[in-house]
Amino acid sequence: MGLLNKLDDPYEGGGIVLGKVEELLNWGRSKSDWYLHFGLACCAIEFMAMNASHFDFMRFGTIPRTSPRQADFIMITGTVTFKMADRIKILYEQMAEPKYVISVGSCSNSGGPYWEHGYHVLKGIDQIIPVDVYIPGCPPRPEAFEEGMILLQKKISRQAIFNKRKRLGTE
Amino acid sequence: MQSTNFIWDLFGVNLLTVVAVVALPLGFVLIYALVAILAELKISAWIQERLGPMRTGPYGILQPVAEVIKLLQKEDITPDASSKLLYNLAPFIIFSGAYAAFAVIPFSSAFMPANINVGLFYVFAIGSISAMGIVMGGWASSNKYSLMGAMRSVSQLISYEIPAAMAVLSIVVLSSSMNMQEISHAQTGYFWDWYLFGGPGSWTKVFIIPFTITLAIAYFIASLAETNRVPFDIPEGESELVAGFHTEYGGIKFAMFYFAEYANMFVVSAIFTTIFLGGWNSPFGEFLQGPGWGVMWFILKSFSIVFVQIWVRWTLPRFRVDQLMYLGWKVLLPVSFICFFAISLFVMFK
Amino acid sequence: MLTYFKNIWIGFYSALVGMKITWKHIFAKKVTIQYPDERFPLPSNARNRLQLMPARCTGCTLCVAACPVNCITLETVRVVPDDPHQELYENGTPRKMWVTRYEMDFAKCCFCGLCVAACPSDAIHHTTDFEYSSLDRSHLYYKFQTLTPEQAEEKKRLFAEFKAREAREKEAKAQAAKPDAPRPEAEV
């Protein structure tokens, strides 16, 4: 994780100062989330509606980026076909760490309406990339997107940077 | 002539003073960029009847701080296919190009980092460095979008440098100086003494007022193009070239592009302020006039130009690359040339 | 020459017109609903998370048939007469089916509302709750049955016993009536 790896081991356990630094770094990451504009299907329209004036996604400190290199998280909004799946994997790999994934809607959660007879639909985006937050709905309401965003921000702000064991979840 | 840098006067010429003189604009650039980023987010939101960032600090005012902290933590990517040295060098060149221009900006009658006699010339020379950085970045990332963005950027910069230089040259003719501090001094008085309104002089200046105003508009348009702002943002036009020349940049390197864009915005606004809006002069004679207040006036005037730049950005659609060339070569250049000619005639027969 | 200047003027003027419009909007009233603090009132028929009323569900499987995406898993066991634990539906009639398993996968549901329209006893309905995003997909798998797995096992056992007993009785009756008849197979 770039800078994060370098800071890992020597400070195991941390201290008040490191704790505060960690809080600050987590605050920065949780409050400034640039997302990769990745509209696939119906959910993308609700995603645009959420960006629009009534819901205003930018309130959460998010800015749309068109290039994966500059994005912090990717929102998979729509049906992921097999043809598209490897593209998503490439895009995800191009993103710089630390990176997060929000899976929006039934289709990317588990194949959605196409899970049973869809010979061409990926049954859940978590089969190819790790997903942080699942937002249910088909499509979710714009507020549901924002609720998922708040959940992701909470998750980021609780991440442990200096304590590796805590980060790996063994503690 | 009055001394133009109070730090030299206070501490004399030694290494510490040099550091202070260098650090002051740097600190200003960083703080200003944060403010400008927030202003862009907020003003764009207000225009669109939104609120903009609201949840980072009160009314979202800490948003740019969070962004900087985040960008510092991002992984530093160098694509495998890129030309590594050039790829890594490009952001620094662009940022230093933007920052070096601050050396000659007269913030107040008592502070100007380097009082050189060819200040305006220096600004234009330094401004072209950022084009080099863009080309390097675009070419080195070995991405077709980046390459096209870089090529467009260079052609754009070359075309718009000339009308901008023409506009500046007219003011140089009027004030018979290239020293930005002297140009500011020449406009001391009331706001009708600004070069936007023909500069100081007798009633005969009414003949050139239309020309100076036209020049101001021409310079503003050209400066928009030089800083790659909408409607001239074709080098990074989102809808065609995903993110243009900085498609492959992320993390702190992208932050440098990001900061350089806003720093450049300030530089062109500062030049506009200096040559057309009287620099650090108060618009109302002796009212709040002085070295201290000068900083306030200067930043106030520059920020209103930055505001107009942001306002234009969220209003107008984008030009196409050939229309951009048309505007630059066939409209702005002849217009600014005519104005330059008229002003030169006026100066000759005054 | 005149058209040249006219074109420049038109271009400049149209930009000014646009800027005037955006200038007005800077000071216009903002329409944003600040979601976690303020909420847009949802209409009562908004189709969000489904809710099952186990006290009403008869286990008729009409919702399963109506669901286009097959996200409902429904298993039922008949209530045997000698079950010590009898229950009434919400409207007072005795329960005929135990719903041993009623599970919905909201990661698959397409919120079309066909199950609600199909339900004869109004047991399933949409709520206005949409805030249930989760960090794990398994959290979107909802189990609506009120019976615990042990209870469900017991009900199944009771039903199997009942079936076996019934079959035995039937067999005995058949043998008593017609000793040569072939033995019917016991259903489980």
Added chain:
Amino acid sequence: MSEKKKIDIEYSQLDSERMRINVGPQHPSTHGVLRLEVEVDGEIVTDVVPHLGYLHRSFEKHCEYMTYPQIIPYIDRMDYISAMNNEWPYVMALEKMLDVKVPEKVEYLRVIVAELNRIANHQIAVATFGLDAGAFTPFLFYFRDREYIIWILEKLSGARLLYNYFRVGGVAGDVYPTFKEECHDVIAKVRKTNAEVMNLLIHNNIFIKRTAGVGILTPDVAINYGCSGPVLRGSGMAHDLRRDEPYSIYDRFDFDIPVGKGEVGVVGDCWNRNMVRMHEMEQSCRIIEQALEQMPMEGDVTAAIPKRIKLPKGEIYSRAENPKGELGFYIVSNGTDKPERLKARGPSFVNLSVIPEISKGYMFADLILILGSIDIVLGEVDR
């Protein structure tokens, strides 16, 4: 002498290489997941090859597994921007086969929701077209207004985007008391924003320069490719199923068919196609106003239909004027409750096929605008 010869080399003889650029499937302005393989000579587009299938969801195969009412949610997901309009031809086909008479109130309600959804669709079309040209503010103005339409449709149907509102012989939800007032409010808002965007974007000189005379689609090409909807009407052909083959109760309303007139630029260019959408919003407003006036407020919203819908053996083709063009459903029934075969004729797919024809020779930035002016939805293209 030799010096002079070198100078005389013409541009066309220069050894230049063409560049192939891959636009999409993840690109900010391909309106979804379309992939265009573009060959450019400098900035000039020399060839475009669209690649489809990134959103293939096998709608037609799914229909063979579904009973007739279960197909409606899948139809919603075809052209997800105008779901109400999509459901209509399908439901109409079933009603024709079952010989169901739809109540008067339902017909009016269907017209109103379909026209509201048409406005919402055109708002997105114009908004994203503006976004492609680089204007971000009109995009958000339209999405702000679209929200008011969505709220009405949500109160009727319960969903915001994929309504599943049309049922065989009726609709799923009755009108609510303040329905008429809210519709009138929305129409006023739509007109106000349209007037504003006209000044802000459509008549902006930069926008005109960008779009007028770009991507000219001549009427004969449009007919040969089978284009329909605003793409065809932008070329000056007044073809509209609502008037030419009136289904439902469209013959009771007074409305015009806007066509591209070429006030700016050439008939059939991007600007005129876009302008047709702007005018169509106004015509939809007129239709809604008339429908609201004539609509009976009392009465049931469902006709008597069998609980289990089984179509008689046979086949039917039913079509309607969608915001994107002519949408048709061809249903072959084998007498059971599931169709034997269901074929959809998606207007976006047909309209998209003219892209290579009309985008050659323009600049790369124009290609994006041409794509935007055709207003495709990949859900319907790939199905």
